Amino acid sequence: EPEVTQTPSHQVTQMGQEVILRCVPISNHLYFYWYRQILGQKVEFLVSFYNNEISEKSEIFDDQFSVERPDGSNFTLKIRSTKLEDSAMYFCASRTGISNTGELFFGEGSRLTVL
Amino acid sequence: KQEVTQIPAALSVPEGENLVLNCSFTDSAIYNLQWFRQDPGKGLTSLLLIQSSQREQTSGRLNASLDKSSGRSTLYIAASQPGDSATYLCAVRIPNYGGSQGNLIFGKGTKLSVKP
Numbered sequence: 575e576p577e578v579t580q581t582p583s584h585q586v587t588q589m590g591q592e593v594i595l596r597c598v599p600i601s602n603h604l605y606f607y608w609y610r611q612i613l614g615q616k617v618e619f620l621v622s623f624y625n626n627e628i629s630e631k632s633e634i635f636d637d638q639f640s641v642e643r644p645d646g647s648n649f650t651l652k653i654r655s656t657k658l659e660d661s662a663m664y665f666c667a668s669r670t671g672i673s674n675t676g677e678l679f680f681g682e683g684s685r686l687t688v689l
Numbered sequence: 690k691q692e693v694t695q696i697p698a699a700l701s702v703p704e705g706e707n708l709v710l711n712c713s714f715t716d717s718a719i720y721n722l723q724w725f726r727q728d729p730g731k732g733l734t735s736l737l738l739i740q741s742s743q744r745e746q747t748s749g750r751l752n753a754s755l756d757k758s759s760g761r762s763t764l765y766i767a768a769s770q771p772g773d774s775a776t777y778l779c780a781v782r783i784p785n786y787g788g789s790q791g792n793l794i795f796g797k798g799t800k801l802s803v804k805p
Binding site for chain 2: 580609616617618622663677679680682685
């Protein structure tokens, strides 16, 4: 069964360092998302991406964050200068473009620990 | 602003019991509602998706209902098993008023423990 894959599964970094989290969405999907979950808290929307551009972003997604689809398969989330409060599980998700009501499929997540 | 609430926060039941998890949302303008399962430290596994025009969806021992007008959904698990132990998340898909996209708003989840 097709699935969303994410790498790395866990990354530890020092405050101020740049981090890139990678996702390979399901191959025929057209809409891509990043969500995050701080330990013990709700899953929160960060950004959605369609047709090679950001279609929506939350207030969390500030200038320190960027997303890119560098080739036909990868979808990346970059954090330019990590802060302690960026420590969280980051989830990538994708869905088809068939309708606006399509199901989102999530990856296993990338756990980011900022020291 | 859409808020999603899940009650109870935690639930412990003996194996074999039927149980109901509750989800409520404040704004009925939703595209759909998804129930997810999350095992500790793991990703989100989609269980059921109910479109805003539907009343319920079933998959195996799981049945999810949706009452959009009252802002409620329930997830019914029949004949619970220890393997059902996980956190169950409810999420509503809301319109993006600036475009054609829509993102998910999650509840905090119900942590279910099924005792053998």
